[in-house]
Amino acid sequence: LSEQPRTIAAGTGGVASPRLSRRRLLQAAALAGLSVGAAACSTDTNSAKDLSLWLWKNSCSPEMLAPLANGIPGAGGATLTPNVIGGDFGSKLLITLAGRTHVPDLTFLNSDVATYFPNADQFVDLYSLGAKDLQKDFLPFKWNFGVNPAGRMVGFPMDTGPTATFFRNDLLAKAGLPHEPDTVAKETGSWADFIAFGSEISKAVKGGFVTPTLSALFIQVMAQSPKQYVDAQGHPIYTEAHVQNAWDICIKAFEAGLSANAQQSTDQTAVLANGKQVAQVNAVWWVVAGPEQLAPNTKGNWRICPAPAGPGNYGGSFVAISKYCKNPEAAWKFITFLENKENEVTNLAEMFLFPSRYDALADKAIAKPYEFFGGQPILEVFSEAAKGVPLTYYSPYDSLVSTPIQDELTNVEATGKNPAAAWKDAMAAAKRELSRIGVS
Amino acid sequence: MPRALTAKQSWRQYVAISPYFILFLVFGLAPIIFSIYISFHEWDGIGAMKFVGLAQYRYLFTDPDFWHSILTTLIIWVLNTVPMLVLALILAFALHSTVRYKGFYRIAYFVPNITSMVAMAIVFGSLFASQAGLLNSALEWMHASGVPWLTNPWAIKISVAVMITWRWVGYNAIIYLAGLQAIPGDVYEAAKVDGASTIQTFLRVTVPMLRPVILFTVITSTIGGLQTFTEPQVLLGDTGGPDNAGQTIVLYLYNHAFVNNQFGYGAAVAWALFLLILVFSVINWRLLSGGGDPTASRRRVGRRLRRG
Numbered sequence A: 001l002s003e004q005p006r007t008i009a010a011g012t013g014g015v016a017s018p019r020l021s022r023r024r025l026l027q028a029a030a031l032a033g034l035s036v037g038a039a040a041c042s043t044d045t046n047s048a049k050d051l052s053l054w055l056w057k058n059s060c061s062p063e064m065l066a067p068l069a070n071g072i073p074g075a076g077g078a079t080l081t082p083n084v085i086g087g088d089f090g091s092k093l094l095i096t097l098a099g100r101t102h103v104p105d106l107t108f109l110n111s112d113v114a115t116y117f118p119n120a121d122q123f124v125d126l127y128s129l130g131a132k133d134l135q136k137d138f139l140p141f142k143w144n145f146g147v148n149p150a151g152r153m154v155g156f157p158m159d160t161g162p163t164a165t166f167f168r169n170d171l172l173a174k175a176g177l178p179h180e181p182d183t184v185a186k187e188t189g190s191w192a193d194f195i196a197f198g199s200e201i202s203k204a205v206k207g208g209f210v211t212p213t214l215s216a217l218f219i220q221v222m223a224q225s226p227k228q229y230v231d232a233q234g235h236p237i238y239t240e241a242h243v244q245n246a247w248d249i250c251i252k253a254f255e256a257g258l259s260a261n262a263q264q265s266t267d268q269t270a271v272l273a274n275g276k277q278v279a280q281v282n283a284v285w286w287v288v289a290g291p292e293q294l295a296p297n298t299k300g301n302w303r304i305c306p307a308p309a310g311p312g313n314y315g316g317s318f319v320a321i322s323k324y325c326k327n328p329e330a331a332w333k334f335i336t337f338l339e340n341k342e343n344e345v346t347n348l349a350e351m352f353l354f355p356s357r358y359d360a361l362a363d364k365a366i367a368k369p370y371e372f373f374g375g376q377p378i379l380e381v382f383s384e385a386a387k388g389v390p391l392t393y394y395s396p397y398d399s400l401v402s403t404p405i406q407d408e409l410t411n412v413e414a415t416g417k418n419p420a421a422a423w424k425d426a427m428a429a430a431k432r433e434l435s436r437i438g439v440s
Numbered sequence B: 001m002p003r004a005l006t007a008k009q010s011w012r013q014y015v016a017i018s019p020y021f022i023l024f025l026v027f028g029l030a031p032i033i034f035s036i037y038i039s040f041h042e043w044d045g046i047g048a049m050k051f052v053g054l055a056q057y058r059y060l061f062t063d064p065d066f067w068h069s070i071l072t073t074l075i076i077w078v079l080n081t082v083p084m085l086v087l088a089l090i091l092a093f094a095l096h097s098t099v100r101y102k103g104f105y106r107i108a109y110f111v112p113n114i115t116s117m118v119a120m121a122i123v124f125g126s127l128f129a130s131q132a133g134l135l136n137s138a139l140e141w142m143h144a145s146g147v148p149w150l151t152n153p154w155a156i157k158i159s160v161a162v163m164i165t166w167r168w169v170g171y172n173a174i175i176y177l178a179g180l181q182a183i184p185g186d187v188y189e190a191a192k193v194d195g196a197s198t199i200q201t202f203l204r205v206t207v208p209m210l211r212p213v214i215l216f217t218v219i220t221s222t223i224g225g226l227q228t229f230t231e232p233q234v235l236l237g238d239t240g241g242p243d244n245a246g247q248t249i250v251l252y253l254y255n256h257a258f259v260n261n262q263f264g265y266g267a268a269v270a271w272a273l274f275l276l277i278l279v280f281s282v283i284n285w286r287l288l289s290g291g292g293d294p295t296a297s298r299r300r301v302g303r304r305l306r307r308g
Helices: A005-013 A022-042 A060-069 A089-099 A114-124 A131-137 A140-145 A169-174 A181-187 A192-203 A214-223 A241-255 A266-271 A288-293 A328-338 A341-351 A376-386 A396-417 A420-436 B012-037 B055-061 B066-095 B102-114 B117-128 B132-139 B153-181 B183-194 B200-208 B209-228 B230-237 B248-257 B262-287 B294-308
Strands: A049-053 A079-084 A105-107 A165-169 A278-281 A302-304 A318-321
Touching: A022 A318, A049 A328, A049 B248, A060 A079, A060 A114, A060 A328, A060 A341, A089 A114, A105 A328, A114 A318, A131 A278, A165 A169, A165 A181, A165 A192, A165 A288, A165 A376, A181 A192, A181 A302, A192 A241, A192 A278, A214 A278, A214 A396, A241 A396, A266 A288, A266 B117, A302 A376, A318 A328, A396 A420, B012 B262, B066 B153, B066 B200, B066 B209, B066 B248, B066 B262, B117 B132, B117 B153, B117 B230, B132 B183, B153 B209, B153 B230, B183 B200, B200 B209, B209 B262, B230 B248, B248 B262
Parallel strands: A049 A079, A049 A105
Antiparallel strands: A105 A318, A165 A278, A165 A302
C-alpha cells in the first residue's frame, strides 16, 4: 500500500511532466486554497477612503446614492459603496456586529433602533460629531427616538411615519354619513367618537369595518401615547392606565363589531379591495403600501383626516455609524448630505419616504394634490400630524410586552377568548418575559 | 500483507480527507459546542455574556408556552406523518406498477419538495385565507360554511399538516419506490402461485419486505416533524397565529433567539429539542426494528401467507 502514491505518479508521468505527480498537485492545490483564503480575508482592509453602507430595499433613492461612488460632498474625496441587504436585515446586522468583522461603516436602522441601546457603544455617538447643532431642524419626537437613556445618539433621523385616519369618501357619502375630511375629523375627535362613528358605519355600510384587526388598532392607539411599556430608567410602566386604556378601546371596537378579523394579508387585501374596509388609522407609508398597491380599483375614493385623539408615529428609519468606521468624519458628511432638505424632499417624491426635517415638511411638495385621494393634498394632513407627535421613550424591551398583548387581542377576536381572561394572560406573559431580563 | 502506514508516511492521505473534517469542525462541531456554552449564559448577540448557570433551563421547564409548543409539534407531527407515509406508500405502489409516463409521474410528485417555500406560502395563504381564500370560496359555493383555517387552533394545525404532507409525500414515495424495486420478483411469484390477491400481496409481502425502508422514513419524518418550522412561520408568522396554535418548538426557539435576541435561551431550547428527538428516535427504533435480517422477514412473510 505504501507504494501506491508512487505508482500513480508513475502512471501520470507519461501524460504530464514526470514531476507533476498527484502528490505535487495536492500540495499545490492546498497552497492555492490557503492563498485564496488569505486573499479573501484581506479584502476587508479597504482604506478609510471608501465607506460601506448597509441598507434595505426602498429605504433610500438609489439615484441619490449612485453619484456618491465618486465622492461624498465635502468629505475630502471619500466615497460611498451602498449594499442592499436582502432578507432579515436586523438579524444579519446583529450577526455581523457579533462577529466583529466586516461590519459596515454606516448602516440604516429600522424603527427597532432601541434594540441597540444596551449596546450603544457599537455605534459612534453622533453628538460627538456635532449632531447637536442640527437638532433644531428636526422633529423632536424623531430626534429623541434615536438617543439612548444615557444620552448617546445612536441613530440619526431619516423618514417618519405620522398617522392619520384613512376613509372611503364614496361609501360614507352613499350611506348618508359625514364624508369630507373636516366633517369626519369632527365626528372622530376621540377614540370613543371613532367607535361611535364606526358603529354608524357598520350599520349603514353592509359588512363595513374600521380596523382590519384588533392588534392593528392597538398599535395605532399606542403610537399616540407619550408612555410605552418600560421607562428610560428600566422600570415597567405597562401596568399603568395608558396600556389598559388602549386595550379597552380595542375591546369596545370588538364588541361593536368594528374589526374585520382579517389576520392574514390575503384577507386584509380582500377587505381593502372589496370595500369592507371603510376606514382605518395608519401611518403615511400606508398610502402606497395599502390602498394604492393593494386596492388600485378604489382610486379616487379615499380621503384622509387627522387621527382620533391626536397624531402618532408608526415606523420610520435611522442612519448610524458603526464603531468600526475608519473615517467617522466622512460618514458624518454623508449623513448631513443624506438628510439635507433637498434629499429629504427627493426621497419623498421618489420613494414616498416622509421627511423628518421642519423645512422639508414646509416644502411645496407637501401641498401636492393626490389623485388617488380625490385630489386632496393629503401630505398636509401628515405634515401637521408629524409636528404634533408626542415625545415618547421606546425601550429595547417593548416588544416583550406588546407582543403578548397583541397576541391576546387576536385570541379574543379569532378564537372567542374571554377579554378579561385574555388581559390577565397578557399581563402574566409580559411579567414573565420581563422578569427574565430583570425588569420588574 | 501490507504494512500499516505510520502517521508520518500517510500525512498526504490525511490531508486529502481533511477538508470534510475541517469543515465539520468549523461549521458543525464548533457551533454545537458553543451552543452548549451559551445555553448557560444570557446573551443578546452583541454585548457581554452573563453566566447564569441553569437559569435558562429552569425558565424553559417552567414556561407554559414551551410545553404548549411541544404539544403543538407532536399534534402536527401525527397529523402529517401518518397520512403522509400511508399516502406515500400507496403512491409508490402505484408508481411501481405504472407502465406509461413513469418519469413524468415521479417528477410530478417530487416537484413540491424542491419548490420555494415562500412561493408555497403565498399559494397556501391564498388557499386557506378565511374570508377570501380559495377553499372557503369553494365551500361557500357549495353552500357549506367556511372554515377559519388560519384562525381556529385545530384548523391551523390541520393547515400546517396539509402543507407538510404536500411537500414531503413525493419525497417519501420515491424512497419507497426504491425499496419496492429491491424486492425480488420470486416472492411475488410465490404469492401469485399461492393465490394471493393484490391487497393481500401488498399487505403481506410488500409492507413486511419494506420494513427497513419504512423504519428509515418514519425516523426521518419524526426528526423532520419535530423540527417543523418553515411551514408555520411563513403561513402564520413568528408567534404561530392565534392561541400560538402553530407555534412549534423550533418556531418557539426562533422567536426567542432571533426575534427577541435571547440567544442563551434559544440554545437551551435547542438542547431540549435534541433530547426530545433522541427519545423519539429510540422509541421508533424499538417499535419498528427487530428481525432486521432479510431471511427472517422472508420466513415471516411465508408464515403469514400460509396463515392467510
